[in-house]
Amino acid sequence: MHNISKNNEKPEYGWFVKDLIVAFSIIGFIGIIFVSLGIFLTDLLQLFFIFAGIFIIVLFLWPGLGMAVMNIILDWKDDDITDSFDEMKRLEIPIILDIGCGTGRTAMKIVKALENGGHLYGIDIYNKMAISGNDLERVRKNAQLEGVAEKTTFQYGTATEIPFEDESFDIVNVSSVLHEIHDREDQKKAIKEIYRVLKPSGTVYIGEWNSRSAQLIGYMGIFCFVFKPSKYWEYLLKESNLTLMNVEEKGGFVLFTAQK
Numbered sequence: 001m002h003n004i005s006k007n008n009e010k011p012e013y014g015w016f017v018k019d020l021i022v023a024f025s026i027i028g029f030i031g032i033i034f035v036s037l038g039i040f041l042t043d044l045l046q047l048f049f050i051f052a053g054i055f056i057i058v059l060f061l062w063p064g065l066g067m068a069v070m071n072i073i074l075d076w077k078d079d080d081i082t083d084s085f086d087e088m089k090r091l092e093i094p095i096i097l098d099i100g101c102g103t104g105r106t107a108m109k110i111v112k113a114l115e116n117g118g119h120l121y122g123i124d125i126y127n128k129m130a131i132s133g134n135d136l137e138r139v140r141k142n143a144q145l146e147g148v149a150e151k152t153t154f155q156y157g158t159a160t161e162i163p164f165e166d167e168s169f170d171i172v173n174v175s176s177v178l179h180e181i182h183d184r185e186d187q188k189k190a191i192k193e194i195y196r197v198l199k200p201s202g203t204v205y206i207g208e209w210n211s212r213s214a215q216l217i218g219y220m221g222i223f224c225f226v227f228k229p230s231k232y233w234e235y236l237l238k239e240s241n242l243t244l245m246n247v248e249e250k251g252g253f254v255l256f257t258a259q260k
């Protein structure tokens with residue numbers, strides 16, 4: 001699956017929101033203690049401990065363990081999002097921008113899908129809460145270990161102020177990033193920036209979790225509200241100057257393809 005270097009060092013892509021998973025799981029286990037205590041108590045005290053325990057379990061243990069399972073399934077399935085990158089595969093030597101590349105989980109798949117050449121630039125603000133081990137050194141190291149270092153350039157940069165000239169890229173990819181920009185006006189700003197850096201007829205792939213999908217509710221419990229329904233992103237794209245070409249959902253993850 002992943003390339004392994006001579007000294008057997010493997011790329012490390014980290015777990016999404018690992019610190020939150022640990023915190024939620026620890027708090028969630030307090031819920032189990034409450035329910036267990038409640039069983040040995042009587043009357044009002046019993047009711048209080050059991051209901052409080054169930055409340056804590058639903059609120060914290062479910063999303064904590066659910067997000068851990070989600071990470072395990074994502075690693076195990078290792079779905080290749082580039083299966084749907086038809087426009088990119090049609091180009092001879094595409095110049096690509098991956099916004100919010102993180103440790104490079106998706107970026108490396110994109111580079112490996114390039115048959116004739118091309119180059120991927122990755123930018124990120126490197127939010128440590130988003131992925132464990134999220135930093136510039138890690139993504140550069142992963143590119144070396146995957147054998148694609150010469151086809152990639154990674155640097156700091158934010159989606160709302162992309163540090164590249166107008167019309168620089170054939171393809172822009174933004175995978176599981178826009179939901180981390182909380183303000184709607186900033187989300188619009190990011191989409192405007194994508195439009196600016198795309199070449200005429202360039203393509204953008206936007207991947208987001210659908211808060212209405214059964215898979216996401218299963219993983220996150222009531223915390224699925226952190227994400228938005230698929231329609232939200234569809235409306236935002238329709239409001240922009242980009243033309244929405246395709247919407248494809250797989251396991252709760254939605255891929256929007258739009259063109260300049």
Ligand SMILES: C[S@@+](CC[C@H](N)C(=O)[O-])C[C@H]1O[C@@H](n2cnc3c(N)ncnc32)[C@H](O)[C@@H]1O
Nearest residue numbers: 100102105106124125126127130158159175180
């Ligand atoms: C859930 S991770 C996804 C990482 C990567 N795209 C992937 O598919 O593995 C979200 C990433 O978006 C980054 N991010 C959040 N807000 C950003 C912004 N305004 N500009 C650039 N990157 C951002 C975070 O630092 C994090 O690395």
